Amino acid sequence: xxxxxxxxALTGFLRRYALAKSLIDIxxxxxxxSVPTPRGGGIAIVVSFLAILPAxxxxxxxxxxxxxxxxxxxxVVAVTGFLDDHGHIAARWRLLVHFGAAAWGLYWxxxxxxxxxxxxxxxxxxLGYVCAAVYIVxxxxxxxxxxxxxGLASIEAITVCCGGALMVWLVAPDxxxxxxxxxxxxxxxxxxxxxxxxxRIFMGDAGSGFLGIMLALLSxxxxxxxxxLIWVWLILLGVFIVDATITLCRxxxxxxxxxxxHRSHAYQYAARTLGAHRPVTLAVCAxxxxxxxxxxxxxxxxxxxxxxxxxxxxxxxxVLAFRYKAGDRQAQDS
Numbered sequence: 661x662x663x664x665x666x667x668x669a670l671t672g673f674l675r676r677y678a679l680a681k682s683l684i685d686i687x688x689x690x691x692x693x694s695v696p697t698p699r700g701g702g703i704a705i706v707v708s709f710l711a712i713l714p715a716x717x718x719x720x721x722x723x724x725x726x727x728x729x730x731x732x733x734x735x736v737v738a739v740t741g742f743l744d745d746h747g748h749i750a751a752r753w754r755l756l757v758h759f760g761a762a763a764w765g766l767y768w769x770x771x772x773x774x775x776x777x778x779x780x781x782x783x784x785x786x787l788g789y790v791c792a793a794v795y796i797v798x799x800x801x802x803x804x805x806x807x808x809x810x811g812l813a814s815i816e817a818i819t820v821c822c823g824g825a826l827m828v829w830l831v832a833p834d835x836x837x838x839x840x841x842x843x844x845x846x847x848x849x850x851x852x853x854x855x856x857x858x859x860r861i862f863m864g865d866a867g868s869g870f871l872g873i874m875l876a877l878l879s880x881x882x883x884x885x886x887x888x889l890i891w892v893w894l895i896l897l898g899v900f901i902v903d904a905t906i907t908l909c910r911x912x913x914x915x916x917x918x919x920x921x922h923r924s925h926a927y928q929y930a931a932r933t934l935g936a937h938r939p940v941t942l943a944v945c946a947x948x949x950x951x952x953x954x955x956x957x958x959x960x961x962x963x964x965x966x967x968x969x970x971x972x973x974x975x976x977x978x979v980l981a982f983r984y985k986a987g988d989r990q991a992q993d994s
Contacts, residue, residue, distance in 0.1 A: 702738075776965075926985065926986035
């Protein structure tokens, strides 16, 4: 509760700061909004979440390794995003920082755990570290890509964190295990009060990048508790992963610069088609709760293999992504 109140209050302060410093997101032909809106409110999430972690460590509710992993990686990504929000950092330097943050987080979490595949426990060794680093950096960046309409990134983070906390609790009902995603969801909820459609402030790269790397690291931490939980988190993150990945692949295959601004994600096309952000944001919330939660629960409880669970969860998401023209040039130009 304290994290939510702090996030709400700090977001209000940041909104006034952004207005005073003219840190305004001005709509252009690649935007999904039509009204100039302050940006950078995601810093409230960063501060309200990270500020509580040392206290949890002091009371032996959080290990020092997890504290260092989350605070170190989160601060680096948030500061980089903050500087990019206030100016511009070349994509290659941002990517270098992102891989450094991923390596830092993985080091303190103990690397990437073994995977369960059709009942077998597989240790990927050094390849697991490489795959995990790529996964973390991709999730970080896709969260930036998917933060394009009011409330979407916030709703995704809240539902994924609540689902992740519930699934971890089903497997290992220990306060220290499900506490972190619950805390992050609370911090994001305070920001959402300002960001729900129509948004009064945007998250900015500092907030979206921070959420991306936090969700990735929390999923790796969960997998150390029970190997099947990495599949659970991949299922819960399905809407963002599928939309962003299909869009990226189609744009790269056309020879477009994937890091340039565009509006060809499925959620952006859906928002333009429906003429509003709110129904798309609420639809993603409903998909997460009504579809992805049950599938993730079956995997967490060992009733369904992880890979089969991901395939089953993603299939309708692929259909929706192509239905709403993810990565389609016409969707971008419409």
